[in-house]
Amino acid sequence: MDSNRTRRVSAAALAAAVALGVTACGSSSSGSSAEGAGGVVTISVNGLPPATQTVDRRNFEDDVKTFEAAHPNIKIDAHEGLMDPKTFAAKLAGGQLEDVFYVYFTDPAGLIQRRQAADISPYVKDVPALADVKPELLDVFEDKGGKLYGLPTGNYSMGLVYNRALFTKAGLDPDKPPTTWDEVRTAAQKITALGDGVTGYADFSKNNQGGWHLSSWLYSLGGDVATQDGSTWKAAFNSEAGHKALQYLHDMRWTDNTMGSRQLLEIPDVQKMMGSGKLGMYLAGPDNIPTIVKQFERKYDEFGLAAMPGTGTLGGGDGFMFNPKDTPAKIKAGLAWVQWKYLNPDREEEITKKSAVSDDIPIGLPQPDLFNGKGAETIKAAHAKYVNVPQKNYQPFVDRSADVKVKVEPPNAQQLYTVLDGVMQAVLTNKDANIDQLLADAEKKANTILASVK
Structure with a gap:
């Protein structure tokens, strides 16, 4: 499950490949002549912001015009909306699915398994800049044989958002936030002791968000939600890590009284608590900070970001895949569009400079973070010129990123999250919940859900 995504940025120069792909679109003997008059290829894409998001929509439409001017053999037919798993199969069967469509990281595995996305491997093998994309993100779009079915365009990983002022008042160092759950528990006790309605720590437990966060807890403690043995998936949360995570939550809630009496919370509830200045910590991605600042008229200086306590964290993201009915010409044209708009570090300074005109767009958050190598350095340099957020507040997140392993969501994630909720x-x-029984009962339900995964 993804939180609200910030503006996608990214990197490493697939620019050379864009030119290669466009040339191929115009000259391919495999279907290009049938695409349109004069060899022009028209591709439908989604992701167009709704008319109510006036600035974002205008920027998107401007990008379309600029792209088409630079790529005269490609026309973009932009559609509003994103990929909806509930209507996807019907749109595909009815010929209404876009040629290039947006997905969350939870989607590709199932789409690849059901052959509902095109294999793009033959069209990206000559793109040297793909080596700069983080391998673990490309893995999301690959099958077991290594064939590629899409490209990542955004990513996030869960960390710990905290109120720096409350840390200081509680005698905690805001530049040295907790790195273990024992330290989180101690910090929550000190923050709650401030009184005046202050809550040390809050967590989600409703609308699949509890299962989503419990997965993060499991990863942080060295556990897993589900594991694969050959072609069979099995629930893995009825484990030492699962028991430990729930025991921490139980003790913080009932023994320490550091989570408040109001429960069954979800994202807006906890963001409101943080926005009121009455919450010490909660699990979230970096993009939660600008949401709190904007909605509750806070300042960026008030908040810090730490890496996930422990050794692992849950990550997610988004990207684009291709209609399995696409011709080679449409796939090549779609790759040119995705690369130019979303995976083009050479445009990053131009995009960032344009964004810097508005105070509403944060520049310098630690994610998205899609690339290694030259692409990453290009983006970093572009952001350094226009940074408008206190990056030192996020340094604890950056410093420990190499020590915290990022794991993506399990198959059939949303159904599993319902069970874990x-x-x-x-x-x-x-207060008297039987943790062992809860895990055992949930394991049976989860295994029924996972039985359908191949």
Whole structure:
């Protein structure tokens, strides 16, 4: 499950490949003549912001015009909306699915398994800059044989958002936030002791968000949600890590009283608590900070960002895949569009400079972070010229990023999160909840869900 995504930035120069791909679109003997008069290829893409988002929509439309001017053999038919798993199959069967469509990281595995996305491997093998894209992000779009079905365009990983002022008042060093759950628990006790309605730590437990966060807890403690043995997936959360995570939550809620009496919270509830200045810490990605600042008229200086306590964290993101009915010419044209708009570090300074005109767009957050090598350096240099957020506040997140392994969401994630919501809710609302029984019952339900995964 992704939180609200910030503006996608990215990197490493697929620019050379763009030119290669465009040339191929115009000269391919495999279907290009049938695409349109004069060899022009028209591709439908989604991701167009709605008319209510006036600035974002105008920027998108400007990008289309600029891209088409630079690529006269390609026309973009932009559609509003993103990929909806509930309507995807019907749109594909009815011929209404876009040629290039947006997905979350939870989508590709199932789409590849059901052959509902095109294999783009033959069209990117000559793109040397793909080596700069982080391998673990490309893995999301690959099948077991290494064939590639899409490209990542955004990513995030869960960390710990905290109120720096409350840390200082509680005698904690805001530049040295917790790195273990024991330290989180101690910090929450000191923050709650400030009184005046202050809550040390809050967590989600509703609308699949509890299962989403419990997965992060499991990863941080060395556990897993599900594991694969050959072609079979099995639930893995009924484990030492699962028990430990729930015991921490139980003790913080009932023994320490550092999570407040109000439970069954979700994203807006906790963001409001943080925006009110009455919450010490909660799990979130970097993009939560600008949301709190804008919605509750706070300042960026008030908030810090730490890496996930422990040794692992949950990550997610988004990208684009291609209609399995696409011709080679459409795939090549689609790759040219995705590369130019979303994966083009050479445009980053231009984009950042344009964004810097508005105070509403944060520049310098630690994510998205898609690339290694030259692409990453190009983006870093572009942001350094226009940074408008206190990057030192996020340094604890950056410093420990190499020590915290990022793991993506499990298959059938949303269904599993529904099951784990119930576990989270029981522990946070029932002091006498039986953790062993909760995990055992949830394991049976999860294995039924995972039985359908190939």
